Amino acid sequence: MASFCRIVATAAKKNVWSPAVRCASSSVKVTLGSSSVVQHAANLQTQTVLPKASSTSMSGNDNPFDVTVMKKGPGTKGDPTEIPSAFDARLIGCICEDDSTSISWMWLHKGEPRSCECGHWYKLVHKAPL
Numbered sequence: 001m002a003s004f005c006r007i008v009a010t011a012a013k014k015n016v017w018s019p020a021v022r023c024a025s026s027s028v029k030v031t032l033g034s035s036s037v038v039q040h041a042a043n044l045q046t047q048t049v050l051p052k053a054s055s056t057s058m059s060g061n062d063n064p065f066d067v068t069v070m071k072k073g074p075g076t077k078g079d080p081t082e083i084p085s086a087f088d089a090r091l092i093g094c095i096c097e098d099d100s101t102s103i104s105w106m107w108l109h110k111g112e113p114r115s116c117e118c119g120h121w122y123k124l125v126h127k128a129p130l
Helices: 002-023 044-053
Strands: 081-085 089-094 104-109 121-126
Touching (some): 089 121, 104 121
Parallel strands (some): 081 121
Antiparallel strands (some): 089 104
16 A cells, blocks of 8 residues: 555656646746737727827826825915816815824815815815816
């Protein structure tokens, strides 16, 4: 019985481990050629890669919909943080404390400065549409 186990173990080592060692030699090199990311992109990915690749894409605007997080300004009633918008109203969110896990959402209307629950003031200012 011991000799049978030895034969099976030897056969397993040869069939399982040897091919893996042979394939991992340093002489094998895999190259993809001189293709770019755009050539391999498909459908929606192409639409996001192409504007970044071309120099004429939307005048270099990486944030055309103004959805990035903005730094708060002074936020007082006399000097509120200005929020740009091409519309008469905009939904904004305020992270009242730096380590807060919730966002206070509010509608901001043109011409009406508004205060958040934390006391920070915001004002909607006109921005030219795209």
